Amino acid sequence: MHVTVIAPDKVVLVDGSALKLPNFDFDETLHAIQFDGQEGQIEFETPDGGVSTAPISELEVQPYVEAWNAEKARLEAIIPPKPTLTEARTTKQRQIAAAHDAFLKAQSVEYSEMERQTWDSQRTESQALLADPQAAAPLVRAIANARGMDVIEMARRIQENTQAWSVLAGHATGQRLKYQDALEACTTVEQVEAISISFTTPE
Secondary structure, three states: OOEEEEHHHOEEEEOOEEEEOOOOOOOOOEEEEEEOOOOEEEEEEOOOOOEEEEEEOHHHHHHHHHHHHHHHHHHHHOOOOOOOHHHHHHHHHHHHHHHHHHHHHHHOOOOOHHHHOOHHHHHHHHHHHHHOOOOOOHHHHHHHHHHOOOHHHHHHHHHHHHHHHHHHHHHHHHHHHHHHHHHHHOOOHHHHHOOOOOOOOOO
């Protein structure tokens, strides 16, 4: 069982299925959890804005799984009035968009929000460095210096990561659009509700 916890958003994913748990008591310093069924890591925010990591066991993950199961059961027990086709399409569209966003966020959970905000600058500076090793690139140079890595090698790694993320994001967007095409082809509420949403990584 794969489990991902995105604490700031109060979201738990079990085998790729995301549920928001607004009433669950998340630790205020918890950032995220990733557990692959055998082992995993838990991340906490540090007072200086960074993130510390530690191993996490299946036993420690269990409360999040139990809370997810309870919320899933609660939602399934609610029997709403049968929606119109328009209402069903709107609901499914929101589910597709939410699942898409949750999937990509789960793939980047090891990075803090503050670090993600520097990605565009990292990409631009690394491109400049690979074109001209003397280019001004204060952010990439600082990262390389702190990591003890050659700045050009750092720039190459950033470009590789950027390309990998582009492939992943493009694959997810393609899947979202495929679901959208299927949704637009539906002519009954039953067809809409039969669309099962699951995002996967590229093979």
